[in-house]
Amino acid sequence: MIKPRVLIVDDDAQIRESLPTFLKMIMDCDVVVKSNGSDAISVLDAEEFNIIIQDLQMPGIDGFTVLNHAIARYPRIIKIVLTGLVDPAVTRKVESMGAVYVSKPPELKVLELIIQRELKAVEG
Numbered sequence: 001m002i003k004p005r006v007l008i009v010d011d012d013a014q015i016r017e018s019l020p021t022f023l024k025m026i027m028d029c030d031v032v033v034k035s036n037g038s039d040a041i042s043v044l045d046a047e048e049f050n051i052i053i054q055d056l057q058m059p060g061i062d063g064f065t066v067l068n069h070a071i072a073r074y075p076r077i078i079k080i081v082l083t084g085l086v087d088p089a090v091t092r093k094v095e096s097m098g099a100v101y102v103s104k105p106p107e108l109k110v111l112e113l114i115i116q117r118e119l120k121a122v123e124g
Helices: 013-026 037-046 063-073 088-096 108-123
Strands: 005-009 030-034 051-054 078-083 100-103
Touching: 005 013, 005 037, 005 063, 013 030, 013 108, 030 037, 037 051, 037 063, 051 063, 063 078, 078 108, 088 100, 100 108
Parallel strands: 005 030, 005 051, 051 078, 078 100
Antiparallel strands: none
16 A cells, blocks of 8 residues: 555644544554645645645635646545535535545544545555
């Protein structure tokens, strides 16, 4: 199994603090955390990632812009959208972009299963 590089993009401090710890507990990975879309795009341009876990609603550059940028740079990147935005149209748009929609707050066991499934699909 590859050692994934994970980018977390969220303006919620609790997510930025807890999610990296959780990811490092469940798998051997490197994690980079950014609090806004602008910083996320900059790091996507400078470093390579296998997984992006991101919010949609952030100040400045929104999550859809970040997601489009990640897809353009890394077409096979695993995309997980973690958001409190509950709207069927948003869910459909996220899924049409090849991302997995997860509502906030995330159930960590569910998130773990999603990550494992997506890694197997990419490696398989």
